[in-house]
Amino acid sequence: MNSTDSIRVEMQDGLAILSLAQPARGNPFDGQFARDFKQVAAGLLDSDKLRAVLLRADGANFSFGGDLKVFYPARDQLPPLVREWTSDLHMGLQRFWRLPVPVVTAVQGFAMGGGVALLAGCDVVMAGASTRIGSAFAQLGFSCDSGSSVTLTSRMGMARARRFVLLAEMLDSEEAMRAGLVDKVVADAQLQDEALALARKLAAGPTVAYGETKRLFMQAGAAQLEAQLEDEALTLARVSATADAQEGIAAQVEKRKPAFQGR
Amino acid sequence: MNSTDSIRVEMQDGLAILSLAQPARGNPFDGQFARDFKQVAAGLLDSDKLRAVLLRADGANFSFGGDLKVFYPARDQLPPLVREWTSDLHMGLQRFWRLPVPVVTAVQGFAMGGGVALLAGCDVVMAGASTRIGSAFAQLGFSCDSGSSVTLTSRMGMARARRFVLLAEMLDSEEAMRAGLVDKVVADAQLQDEALALARKLAAGPTVAYGETKRLFMQAGAAQLEAQLEDEALTLARVSATADAQEGIAAQVEKRKPAFQGR
Amino acid sequence: MNSTDSIRVEMQDGLAILSLAQPARGNPFDGQFARDFKQVAAGLLDSDKLRAVLLRADGANFSFGGDLKVFYPARDQLPPLVREWTSDLHMGLQRFWRLPVPVVTAVQGFAMGGGVALLAGCDVVMAGASTRIGSAFAQLGFSCDSGSSVTLTSRMGMARARRFVLLAEMLDSEEAMRAGLVDKVVADAQLQDEALALARKLAAGPTVAYGETKRLFMQAGAAQLEAQLEDEALTLARVSATADAQEGIAAQVEKRKPAFQGR
Incomplete structure (x- = not known):
């Protein structure tokens, strides 16, 4: 750039x-x-x-x-x-x-x-x-x-x-x-x-989770509760499949610092 | 009245x-x-x-x-x-x-x-x-x-x-x-x-600018970002042609107090 | 339950x-x-x-x-x-x-x-x-x-x-x-x-009024002012017919504690 x-x-x-x-x-x-x-x-x-x-x-x-x-x-x-x-x-x-x-x-x-x-x-x-x-x-x-x-x-x-x-x-x-x-x-x-x-x-954090969180909050104020809940659910289903989500859970349970890769 | x-x-x-x-x-x-x-x-x-x-x-x-x-x-x-x-x-x-x-x-x-x-x-x-x-x-x-x-x-x-x-x-x-x-x-x-x-x-202030600012904020919470940005842009284009906007800029640059007329 | x-x-x-x-x-x-x-x-x-x-x-x-x-x-x-x-x-x-x-x-x-x-x-x-x-x-x-x-x-x-x-x-x-x-x-x-x-x-409070108040606030942020005002008006017309609203007014004027029934 x-x-x-x-x-x-x-x-x-x-x-x-x-x-x-x-x-x-x-x-x-x-x-x-x-x-x-x-x-x-x-x-x-x-x-x-x-x-x-x-x-x-x-x-x-x-x-x-x-x-x-x-x-x-x-x-x-x-x-x-x-x-x-x-x-x-x-x-x-x-x-x-x-x-x-x-x-x-x-x-x-x-x-x-x-x-x-x-x-x-x-x-x-x-x-x-x-x-x-x-x-x-x-x-x-x-x-x-x-x-x-x-x-x-x-x-x-x-x-x-x-x-x-x-x-x-x-x-x-x-x-x-x-x-x-x-x-x-x-x-x-x-x-x-x-x-x-x-x-x-x-x-150095979980980039996909950050990005989706930003998107969800930017639309939250004007959204209907039910539509927003469903967007959160389907989004988390996608995000939970990322390498970073799997690393985040593993690190927490294994009591170590997570190494996120941004994907 | x-x-x-x-x-x-x-x-x-x-x-x-x-x-x-x-x-x-x-x-x-x-x-x-x-x-x-x-x-x-x-x-x-x-x-x-x-x-x-x-x-x-x-x-x-x-x-x-x-x-x-x-x-x-x-x-x-x-x-x-x-x-x-x-x-x-x-x-x-x-x-x-x-x-x-x-x-x-x-x-x-x-x-x-x-x-x-x-x-x-x-x-x-x-x-x-x-x-x-x-x-x-x-x-x-x-x-x-x-x-x-x-x-x-x-x-x-x-x-x-x-x-x-x-x-x-x-x-x-x-x-x-x-x-x-x-x-x-x-x-x-x-x-x-x-x-x-x-x-x-x-x-004694710039009445048109005040009025448009109020209108923009009243609709901001429920508006889509992109639509609101465009409303702000076209509004400012209109407001910038008012006598008060021209006076406001002139007064600021000429380091004097502006005399707004409300139009 | x-x-x-x-x-x-x-x-x-x-x-x-x-x-x-x-x-x-x-x-x-x-x-x-x-x-x-x-x-x-x-x-x-x-x-x-x-x-x-x-x-x-x-x-x-x-x-x-x-x-x-x-x-x-x-x-x-x-x-x-x-x-x-x-x-x-x-x-x-x-x-x-x-x-x-x-x-x-x-x-x-x-x-x-x-x-x-x-x-x-x-x-x-x-x-x-x-x-x-x-x-x-x-x-x-x-x-x-x-x-x-x-x-x-x-x-x-x-x-x-x-x-x-x-x-x-x-x-x-x-x-x-x-x-x-x-x-x-x-x-x-x-x-x-x-x-x-x-x-x-x-x-022990006025249940219908509480429920309608909650509903009105949950939709207020994303609502148009005029639509929300009219919803408030028609809602209050309904709520004002409840036993609790009549009791609330009476108790206030008669300077006693209201006894709400939740209806």
Whole structure:
């Protein structure tokens, strides 16, 4: 899988490390980033060796979201620009969030706008103690995009998420954790190491089970109980035939550590 | 827009202030209130100058909910009465909650039964420190109405909301905030001023963006990810053409305060 | 209603007390338990005297979930076994969770895997202070079943529930309460008495109202606001004609304790 101008991709034993790579510009969401993100997400889906993803950012800040310096000169003709950017970005996001492997993200400094939507869709969000997470949409006169109505709701509940966006709230790391937006707050200096360690651990886990679990939860909220129970049952029947499930049971009974292979 | 017997309506520069106006009776939910609320909600929807709503109550208490003094003498023939009241009240509630402007509510004293359902559907719920919020339905042998199964779930999550109603819990203001039912607790003496200040601030905000954001979140929980992403994209394309979005971007880049016009 | 090998059933004045009755084996989920649970759930649905359920467990632990000692020797031919067990267990669970009466559960010691899914679907979860609740699925290389994608989501929200399963987290009682998985933590020595007292109180409550309230909340998350409002209205019209609703109103106005009959 290739790096792009705005996203550096490194593969380490089944773990894909994606780094937002434009720190001098604040890792902005713009047309180039949208195209790059769509390409990278497609590449991850096509990679049959993939077992986990770590999403991180170079520099002092995770992302300031949409790039106002691009919007400003074009501000009287934004609709075509918005439709073009989102046609790439949203396609990338839906494929990224539906990746059948665990996704960990490390968030430092400021995370704003589309950056918040992106991190909120990850499976485990780790933030440095000094991280600040803000919904910038309303202060620009914008409605929310980048899937934030879905990913914020999945983390904070509907009413809390709606308030976060309507009031353009800015949360510190502890507030974000209490609201459900962040899973774990660590010392700033430990953030990259701890996120990498967790991502590596998940990359050595039972990949098929992780992927099916993600899929089941993503559809659970809107599903009928009976349909969801049956999906769980037939899914577990498939998963129970994997080498990893057999190893998991054997290791537990034999009181040893399982060696999962991701299949 | 006209006041009614049970609801006083005042317009202040795009802000509609609704006051439950029967404090001596505890601002009850009855047939008259249901008719009045339906009429007021319809009037708000028809008002093209509307930019925000503040819902408040005269007197010591927000509302005791359904008026038992009316139910009591009619208690062996309630079904037609319930169907009549809800035909007005529920029509009013669905139009009120779908208003395309931010709605702030100030809650003092007791809020019970239908009163809880009503406040829970507002975008920002501010409560005085001594406020107590209770679900009275079960202790009357009633199932829940007034949309409480939807609005309580959107704030507390399904299991917590169901418990609140089944156990007819009474929460103090801090418990209600921890449960998600209240957004902010303020000193009793500051409640009306702080709620009015927030409502005025929102009435001076980017109204179209607020309205579309509310709509997106109201449908997010039950929506498919891909459909929701596309709705967000096409919505933002429309919103980005508003005067407020152009002003928002310009103000941010020019490092000045935006002057939104609500269009 | 009859007891089975793995579940003891006692009826006390409309309260069904179900006890997981294989403490020496850790109250496992296996083929026999699945058949027993399906039979017991069907019996509860058919019982017209039922007014509440208490689900508890004999011994030091609530349940260790799936029985690895059965899986281990059969581990290279699990899919048919999983399909058979879930065909009984999931049918039992969907009928159990849709029982039209309140269900209280008392959880002590360890609750793992399917045991967590089961308790999470109950209306009120009481846990002893030393209780530990863990999602064991991922460490076995299993995807989640027993309805856990639905019941955990209804209690913790989607993202928190997904993390609980992906990371195979083990929560102590306070962590579980903060996450929404447990409703109340009590001293270990008080657990059985307090859960029984609450279940008895609910068994003396307005059963029809409780049942309809449960039904409304179970469908609320995925429902359209307008459809849900109308269901609430027509439901309350029916419920308001019950003897318990008339008694509830009368008792409130006459300032006495209501005597509900469950009809």
